[in-house]
Amino acid sequence: MAAQETADNKYVYDFAEGNKDLKDLLGGKGANLAEMTNLGLPVPPGFTITTEACKAYLATGREPDGLAGQIEAHLVALEREMGRSLGDPQDPLLVSVRSGARFSMPGMMETVLNVGLNDRSVVGLSAQAGQNDRFAWDSYRRLIQMFGKTVCEVPGEEFEHALDEAKRAKGTTNDLDLDADDLRGLVDAYKKIFLKHTGRDFPQEPREQLDLAIRAVFESWNAERAVLYRRQERIPADLGTAVNVVAMVFGNLGPDSGTGVAFTRDPGSGAQGIYGDYLANAQGEDVVAGIRNTVPLQELERLDKKSYDELLGIMARLEGHYKDLCDIEFTIERGKLWMLQTRVGKRTAAAAFVIAGQLVDEGLIDLDEALHRVNGAQLAQLMFPRFQLDHEFQPVAKGIGASPGAASGKVVFTSARAVELAAEGEAVILVRRETNPDDLNGMIAARGILTSRGGKTSHAAVVARGMGKTCVSGADEIEVNVPAKRFVVDGRTVSEGDVVSIDGTTGKVYLGEVPVMPSEVVQYFEGSLDPEHIDNALVRAVHRVMTHADAKRRLAVRTNADTGTDAARARRFGAEGIGLCRTEHMFLGDRRELVERLILAATATDRQDALAALLPLQRADFVEIFREMAGLPVTVRLIDPPLHEFLPPLEQLAVNVAVAQERGEDVAKEEALLAAVRRMHEENPMLGLRGVRLGLVIPGLFAMQVRAIAEAAVAVTRDGGAAFPEIMVPLVGAVQELETVRTEAEKIIAEVVGDSGVEVLIGTMIEVPRAALTAGQIAEAAQFFSFGTNDLTQMGWGFSRDDVEGAFFWRYLELGIFGISPFESIDRDGVGRLVRIAAEEGRAARPGLKLGVCGEHGGDPDSVHFFHEVGLDYVSCSPFRVPVARLEAGRAAIETDGSDSR
Numbered sequence: 001m002a003a004q005e006t007a008d009n010k011y012v013y014d015f016a017e018g019n020k021d022l023k024d025l026l027g028g029k030g031a032n033l034a035e036m037t038n039l040g041l042p043v044p045p046g047f048t049i050t051t052e053a054c055k056a057y058l059a060t061g062r063e064p065d066g067l068a069g070q071i072e073a074h075l076v077a078l079e080r081e082m083g084r085s086l087g088d089p090q091d092p093l094l095v096s097v098r099s100g101a102r103f104s105m106p107g108m109m110e111t112v113l114n115v116g117l118n119d120r121s122v123v124g125l126s127a128q129a130g131q132n133d134r135f136a137w138d139s140y141r142r143l144i145q146m147f148g149k150t151v152c153e154v155p156g157e158e159f160e161h162a163l164d165e166a167k168r169a170k171g172t173t174n175d176l177d178l179d180a181d182d183l184r185g186l187v188d189a190y191k192k193i194f195l196k197h198t199g200r201d202f203p204q205e206p207r208e209q210l211d212l213a214i215r216a217v218f219e220s221w222n223a224e225r226a227v228l229y230r231r232q233e234r235i236p237a238d239l240g241t242a243v244n245v246v247a248m249v250f251g252n253l254g255p256d257s258g259t260g261v262a263f264t265r266d267p268g269s270g271a272q273g274i275y276g277d278y279l280a281n282a283q284g285e286d287v288v289a290g291i292r293n294t295v296p297l298q299e300l301e302r303l304d305k306k307s308y309d310e311l312l313g314i315m316a317r318l319e320g321h322y323k324d325l326c327d328i329e330f331t332i333e334r335g336k337l338w339m340l341q342t343r344v345g346k347r348t349a350a351a352a353f354v355i356a357g358q359l360v361d362e363g364l365i366d367l368d369e370a371l372h373r374v375n376g377a378q379l380a381q382l383m384f385p386r387f388q389l390d391h392e393f394q395p396v397a398k399g400i401g402a403s404p405g406a407a408s409g410k411v412v413f414t415s416a417r418a419v420e421l422a423a424e425g426e427a428v429i430l431v432r433r434e435t436n437p438d439d440l441n442g443m444i445a446a447r448g449i450l451t452s453r454g455g456k457t458s459h460a461a462v463v464a465r466g467m468g469k470t471c472v473s474g475a476d477e478i479e480v481n482v483p484a485k486r487f488v489v490d491g492r493t494v495s496e497g498d499v500v501s502i503d504g505t506t507g508k509v510y511l512g513e514v515p516v517m518p519s520e521v522v523q524y525f526e527g528s529l530d531p532e533h534i535d536n537a538l539v540r541a542v543h544r545v546m547t548h549a550d551a552k553r554r555l556a557v558r559t560n561a562d563t564g565t566d567a568a569r570a571r572r573f574g575a576e577g578i579g580l581c582r583t584e585h586m587f588l589g590d591r592r593e594l595v596e597r598l599i600l601a602a603t604a605t606d607r608q609d610a611l612a613a614l615l616p617l618q619r620a621d622f623v624e625i626f627r628e629m630a631g632l633p634v635t636v637r638l639i640d641p642p643l644h645e646f647l648p649p650l651e652q653l654a655v656n657v658a659v660a661q662e663r664g665e666d667v668a669k670e671e672a673l674l675a676a677v678r679r680m681h682e683e684n685p686m687l688g689l690r691g692v693r694l695g696l697v698i699p700g701l702f703a704m705q706v707r708a709i710a711e712a713a714v715a716v717t718r719d720g721g722a723a724f725p726e727i728m729v730p731l732v733g734a735v736q737e738l739e740t741v742r743t744e745a746e747k748i749i750a751e752v753v754g755d756s757g758v759e760v761l762i763g764t765m766i767e768v769p770r771a772a773l774t775a776g777q778i779a780e781a782a783q784f785f786s787f788g789t790n791d792l793t794q795m796g797w798g799f800s801r802d803d804v805e806g807a808f809f810w811r812y813l814e815l816g817i818f819g820i821s822p823f824e825s826i827d828r829d830g831v832g833r834l835v836r837i838a839a840e841e842g843r844a845a846r847p848g849l850k851l852g853v854c855g856e857h858g859g860d861p862d863s864v865h866f867f868h869e870v871g872l873d874y875v876s877c878s879p880f881r882v883p884v885a886r887l888e889a890g891r892a893a894i895e896t897d898g899s900d901s902r
């Protein structure tokens with residue numbers, strides 16, 4: 001290659017030099033174009049400018065040394081290969097300049113087509129196309145439009161307006177009715193627009209066009225919408241984009257030309273078959289932008305059998321090669337097929353499971369790989385409910401089920417309105433003719449997206465699927481009128497604020513709010529669908545992958561449950577015990593009065609009476625839970641929150657007392673309560689009298705709970721059942737606290753249990769940083785640890801868990817101080833380090849110490865992987881997240897412990 005290239009500053013790669021594993025350097029598009037080139041598939045020649053060049057440009061604001069020379073050398077090689085040169089007035093080479101980052105960001109960054117056209121080469125292009133002046137001038141006006149908009153920030157509407165004007169003058173609404181002269185006139189109009197906004201003429205020098213287009217692609221990495229998309233999809237901000245410079249091929253040369261997008265399987269359901277959209281006589285961007293309605297790919301067989309057969313052969317080959325669903329962009333130029341892009345395709349959650357199962361059946365991948373290819377977020381999505389339809393609901397329109405799910409909400413027509421109403425807590429459906437990248441904010445805010453144009457591969461469809469958001473696209477019976485804030489369907493007018501329901505699986509649109517029904521996956525987990533006996537590819541695939549995850553995982557999965565009902569549901573979802581039974585909920589409702597008596601007790605006898613009244617109620621609670629868990633371990637946490645949480649709020653009480661006094665009523669009891677609440681008032685209750693501190697201050701409170709637990713376990717055992725309680729002390733920071741509670745608890749347990757054979761463990765939460773740092777000492781007194789990562793995060797960061805998420809997390813996320821709330825996903829470096837230290841030091845002091853986690857992080861996919869790495873014995877999470885945790889624990893095991901297939 002060129003003389004300027006050395007091993008450490010090679011910024012440009014010919015397609016023949018790359019491969020699919022070089023995505024970091026060449027971006028997804030470039031790496032896969034290289035892979036296809038090397039497979040011998042028909043890819044137009046070209047080269048890729050690396051992400052390294054982009055990063056260097058973004059860091060310094062100028063192209064790195066050597067880049068210009070390398071581009072020149074590769075351009076010369078491309079010209080030689082094509083037998084044409086850029087800008088040649090007789091026979092010009094034209095190129096496209098396309099972005100392509102490591103992770104696909106559909107429609108987020110820039111593309112410029114037809115680079116190399118100018119006032120002279122437009123004539124040569126016409127000759128090349130068989131004296132097709134119309135085509136040549138149409139290509140030129142597209143260049144000025146795309147270049148003006150994306151490279152020079154000329155407002156796109158001005159070009160649109162000029163195009164509309166040209167059509168109006170011609171008395172048509174169809175672009176295809178404009179002839180060569182009309183388009184030549186349009187080029188003049190476009191040039192004037194360009195000059196008006198940029199203060200310069202449209203650049204005639206092809207190399208200048210190329211360099212400016214490359215620079216615009218580099219810069220598009222930091223465009224607002226790209227930054228927003230990356231934040232939403234958690235794509236790192238520092239990757240940069242590669243730039244692909246590719247010889248143009250034309251799908252708009254006549255009816256024997258066209259362009260399309262295809263999938264090797266249905267990305268919606270995973271069903272086998274050929275799926276795609278084709279648009280004759282058009283350029284690629286027309287399909288993705290959803291500007292004109294496409295025909296199903298199968299139509300191509302009728303239009304051009306040779307190309308169709310070749311395409312099917314290539315698709316089969318790609319799927320076998322990538323061992324996965326591939327999506328493809330192609331163009332046919334006068335009967336010759338060209339591959340413009342492939343990649344492992346995005347898919348819905350359902351398709352991810354179904355395809356993984358199919359590929360195992362087809363022998364392309366093994367079960368470890370199948371497990372690796374699905375994730376907990378997808379499983380969680382499949383556990384969402386769907387519409388419950390009866391004849392009362394008739395669809396008013398049917399579009400394409402572009403991203404599955406069921407969503408109802410108030411209709412809005414602009415992204416801004418979607419954001420506004422969503423911020424007020426409203427569910428909204430964003431309705432557009434088609435979406436474009438500027439609608440991203442509204443799409444994020446909306447429950448669902450409905451468009452009247454565009455196919456499965458339109459912007460709306462691709463982006464919604466990526467977000468897991470319900471989308472119906474191409475519902476063309478709907479006439480959308482954005483300025484009037486309404487749409488008309490079937491003679492009926494739907495205005496902003498009216499409620500509609502959209503089904504992203506069937507593509508159907510309903511007026512009003514349709515009730516929803518539970519997901520089949522939930523029904524399977526609940527045990528009401530037997531995967532062996534039903535014909536449901538999704539349920540069978542979920543069953544298969546879950547069974548494999550269960551076989552592979554090292555982490556047990558327990559649940560956080562405080563009632564028999566929750567415990568029962570969690571067991572059906574596969575929970576292997578209760579990791580956190582919070583007892584405070586058991587003191588609410590009609591038991592509040594007993595708690596008030598306890599708090600207000602003036603003497604030891606009064607207090608004992610109140611506790612004695614609570615004891616049988618608590619015992620009954622535990623009997624119910626132990627029965628449901630049938631011998632599985634149940635960690636019961638002694639009461640944790642500050643006691644005034646059980647009393648009325650201070651202000652309310654003060655007002656009540658004042659009003660009652662005013663009326664001359666007897667308020668002795670309320671006054672006593674008010675005095676107690678004032679006495680117990682704390683500035684920072686989360687750091688005050690709660691957890692073990694409460695147990696040490698209020699005589700008999702913990703003792704009553706310990707007795708209730710032990711008595712319940714004995715009662716269940718005597719009835720022929722089994723109970724395995726683990727008593728957990730909250731908020732311990734020092735071993736002495738735990739020892740004090742334990743000494744008293746052990747006495748009670750010994751007395752109650754007698755010779756019943758019941759065994760009760762005593763352990764502690766690790767949720768105060770000091771406990772984590774003195775875990776070696778605490779382990780001497782604890783039979784198990786359970787990490788309370790909610791409090792550990794609160795106290796580790798010094799963030800009030802009740803206040804900060806609303807107050808300032810948005811700013812922290814914006815600044816990238818963290819990528820996700822540390823209350824949602826464990827902060828590995830800080831809070832995670834405390835967990836790691838405590839696990840190591842605890843186990844060093846007491847080998848075999850049982851370790852679990854019961855904070856919210858126990859059901860978060862990424863955190864589950866972390867807890868696996870740290871070597872915990874189990875995670876515990878809410879019942880609904882139990883399947884997610886099981887799946888992710890299996891994935892963590894194959895990913896860290898090695899898999900047979902990778």
Ligand code: PEP
Nearest residue numbers: 767788789790791854855
């Ligand atoms: C925790 O702090 O992580 C925990 C499980 O306890 P709670 O959320 O009840 O404070």
Ligand code: MG
Nearest residue numbers: 767788790791
């Ligand atoms: Mg806690």
